[in-house]
Amino acid sequence: MASVRQMAAGHPGITAAIQRSRRLLHRRALVAAIASTVRVPGLDWAVDAALLSRLLPQISAEFGLAPEQLDQLNPRRREQVQKAVTLVGSVVIGKVITHEIALRATRSLGLRLSTRQLAKYVPLAGQAVSATLGYATLRYLGEQHLRDCVRVVQVAELALPVPR
Template identity: 75%
Template sequence: MPTSLQMAAGNPALAAAVQRSRKLLHRRALVAAAASAVPVPGLDWAVDAALLSRLLPQINAEFGLSAAQIDQLDPNKREQVQKAVSLVGSVLIGKLITRELVIRATQTVGLRLTTKQAAKYVPLAGQAVAATIGYATLRYLGEQHLKDCVRVVQEAQLQLPAPKASR
């Protein structure tokens, strides 16, 4: 299966949005990895949910797919976007991202998260495994969301917003 960057090939604006989003994703995944290494029950789940509930709206905005951006589109284009979102099957595009939505999305990787919980209680090696799984889990969820955003933008032939000034 192609990556989000491969899917965006041929469209420089779309590829740039993917790269900006991946940079955000990488930073958040490092924070998730650090939280996963701490042997406090439930801390990593709370951190993952908080990170995703902030990250996903930022990614949506990079692609012009936040709820506010979609509401500003003309009615025909808005309908195209809604159809594309339905076709892709994402529950995280064009919606207010709540903790419940994030938890529903993370249930797809529930086994990894359970393994991460168990591994962190093994001194040193277990914490390293938990951190690695924490990083990989957040990257996986983020990459899946990026692919959904790319597919929606391509399907709806949506014009991307101008990139924000450097962060």
């Protein structure tokens, strides 16, 4: 499977949006890693859900796929984007992300998260494992969303918004 950068080859606007999104994703994943080391049951799940409910819309906005951006498109173009979203199979592009949806997304990685819960109670090494898994979990979910956004933009031939 091609990497996101390979998918965007030859399109500088998409490449720039990927770079901005990855910087944002890296910062949020670090917060998730730090939250994973705290020995409060369920805190890391709540932090992941809160981070994802803010992160996914921000990544979508980089590609012009936030709900308010899609509402500004003409009806024909909006329909093209919706078809592309359906083709890609994303359930979050163009939607308002609630904590419930974000929590469901993190629970889809159940075994990894259960391991993270258990690991944090082992002094030092367990907390390091928990932090690594916390980072990797948020990074994985963000990268999947990033890949979906790139595919939707390409399939729908959507013009990217001007960076803020």
